[in-house]
Amino acid sequence: xxxxKRALIQITLSLILAIIAGVVIFKWTNGVKHTAPVxxxxxxxxxxxxxxxxxxxxxxxxxxxxxxxxxxxxxxxGAFAEIAQLEGRVLNQAVGMGDALTPIKLADKSIMGGGxxxxxxxxxxxxxxxxxxxxxxxxxxxxGDRVDVIVSLTVGRDEKPVTKLVLERVKVIATGxxxxxxxxxxxxxxxGVYTLELSPAESERLALASTQGTLHFALRNEQDxxxxxxTGTTVxxxxxxxxxKHKAEQVRQTRRRISIEVITGxxxxxxxx
Numbered sequence: 001x002x003x004x005k006r007a008l009i010q011i012t013l014s015l016i017l018a019i020i021a022g023v024v025i026f027k028w029t030n031g032v033k034h035t036a037p038v039x040x041x042x043x044x045x046x047x048x049x050x051x052x053x054x055x056x057x058x059x060x061x062x063x064x065x066x067x068x069x070x071x072x073x074x075x076x077x078g079a080f081a082e083i084a085q086l087e088g089r090v091l092n093q094a095v096g097m098g099d100a101l102t103p104i105k106l107a108d109k110s111i112m113g114g115g116x117x118x119x120x121x122x123x124x125x126x127x128x129x130x131x132x133x134x135x136x137x138x139x140x141x142x143x144g145d146r147v148d149v150i151v152s153l154t155v156g157r158d159e160k161p162v163t164k165l166v167l168e169r170v171k172v173i174a175t176g177x178x179x180x181x182x183x184x185x186x187x188x189x190x191x192g193v194y195t196l197e198l199s200p201a202e203s204e205r206l207a208l209a210s211t212q213g214t215l216h217f218a219l220r221n222e223q224d225x226x227x228x229x230x231t232g233t234t235v236x237x238x239x240x241x242x243x244x245k246h247k248a249e250q251v252r253q254t255r256r257r258i259s260i261e262v263i264t265g266x267x268x269x270x271x272x273x
Contacts, residue, residue, distance in 0.1 A: 044069040048080040050095045057118040057179050058091050065101070078102045090118045116195060119173050124197045126173060129210045131194045135217050136175065141194065143179055145172045146220045148228070149196075149206065153213025164232035166209050169220060171197040 047070040054064060065083045070076075079100045080086055090107040099105075107118045120126050133139070141147060149167035154160060173179070176191035194217075198206060209215060233241075262269045 042071050042073075044071055045075055046070075046081045047075055047100050048083055048086055049098050049100050052097050054091055054095050055179065056091055056094050057116065060086050060089050060091065060101075062087055068098075070100070076100045076102050078104070092118055116174055116179065119179065120197060123199070125200060125203050126195050127198055127203045127206055128193050128195045129206065129215060131175075131191060135215060136191060136194065137217065137219055139191075141172060141175065141217055141219055143172055143174055146170065146222060146224075147172060147196075148218040148220060149209070150216045150218060151209035151213040152216070153209070161235055162232050163238075165218075165228060165230045166205055167198070167202055168228055169225070170202070173197050 046067045048065050049068050051064055051066045054060075058064070062083050065086060067081075067083065070079070079102055086101055086106075089109070090111050091105060092107040093105050095101065095105055111118050116126050135141075146169050148165055149170055150163060150165050152161065152163040155162050172194060174193075174195035176193055178191075196206070260270070
């Protein structure tokens with residue numbers, strides 16, 4: 001057999017073997033693709049969430065809610081599956097957009113009216129007083145703020161004017177009909193009514209003060225928890241504030257401070273000038 005024929009046979013065999021190897025590899029890889037394990041799809045469950053940011057005291061409607069899919073592992077405890085279960089319920093805390101609604105975020109089922117009643121701390125009472133632009137610091141007193149309440153009235157047979165701090169760190173839960181601060185930064189407005197959260201005893205004190213005198217609010221820093229006790233102030237005390245002392249009075253006070261001790265033998269005596 002000639003060299004050219006032998007070379008041709010070798011090339012042909014090589015091609016046949018290459019084709020066979022390619023077919024085998026193709027079938028093997030194709031089989032691997034079909035037999036590869038498919039990732040398990042985790043089961044999901046429906047959960048009712050807030051469609052937008054909602055404030056405390058809001059009465060829920062179906063327009064405020066939507067249903068989203070949660071995995072079983074991520075589903076919050078007690079979450080609701082149907083919007084109908086929540087219609088008419090009242091929030092006792094603010095929720096953000098996309099937050100799941102759970103029983104802990106809802107007021108008791110007996111509270112179905114929403115508004116101020118859902119915002120009152122158990123044991124407290126809501127009481128409204130007539131306000132004005134001065135009392136509200138030109139609109140800077142807003143829901144959630146803490147204020148001290150000061151009253152100016154007359155007392156005694158002589159009807160002497162007295163001003164006294166009567167309540168401190170009182171929570172403002174509503175201004176007018178607004179239960180939450182306005183969103184716009186710097187927006188101010190005067191309102192005619194301020195609703196405060198008080199204990200029963202504080203409610204009595206405020207009722208008397210508002211009917212017998214003129215009220216003023218002193219806005220507090222939210223971090224200021226100090227208790228304040230005052231004796232009140234009268235007209236003479238107010239006018240005497242920051243008044244310079246009389247020279248004769250200053251001399252008498254200076255003289256009262258001079259004391260000389262006289263020692264005679266074993267006897268000691270003190271002489272004051």
